[in-house]
Amino acid sequence: MREDALLETVSQASACVVQITGAQNLMNRYYSVHPRRNDRFTGPTPLLRSLFRQVDFTEFSFTRHLVHVLQSHPADRFEVLAEELRSAWVARMKDLLRQIRCPTVLLWLADVPPPSPGKRADLAIEPMLVDSEMLAAIKPLATTYVEMLPSAAARAKGAEGMAFGPMEAPAAARLPGPAVHYELAKRLVPVLRQII
Secondary structure, rough: OOHHHHHHHHHHHOEEEEOOOOOOOOOOOOOOEOOOOOOOEEEEHHHHHHHHHOHHHHHHEEHHHHHHHOOOOOOHHHHHHHHHHHHHHHHHHHHHHHHOOOOEEEEEOOOOOOOOOOOOOOOOOOOOOOOOOHHHHHHHHHHEEEEEOOOOHHHHOOOOOOOOHHHHHHHHHHHHOHHHHHHHHHHHHHHHHHHH
């Protein structure tokens, strides 16, 4: 959202697919993230320190690890942080969709449908901390919405066909592989043809 040249390029496209990502990697009132590698936790704010006084934040490098550990603390404290992340996500997604001046396809690509809102978030569900209520808040700003749940066969192929180094294997295993992307392309082509 801070890359004006990128937003200008996107807006000149015939259409733009905006894939829904998790809420844990957003800068917020409780912690900061790296401006380019936003999965990197760069530090807590005084608000987070006061909410989780017993936590040593020097042990965290990634937001995913941070959020998982903080969820193991009392639910009421974690929910304060989770609600901040949810609110920031909705606000930023609305802002992003308003800035894109071409037709937009809002894409949910996950193994399960968007979960219902709940007090205790299941952090195993990706995109992390995003629920159906949050999607309902941003859907009106997109041209259309596509919910894509890859087949079991495509998911089973995992990273088969991907190119990555040995150190990148754990990260690659968490990403949709080529078989999932092929299914997604087949699903998106008719949608894009309709709006272009």
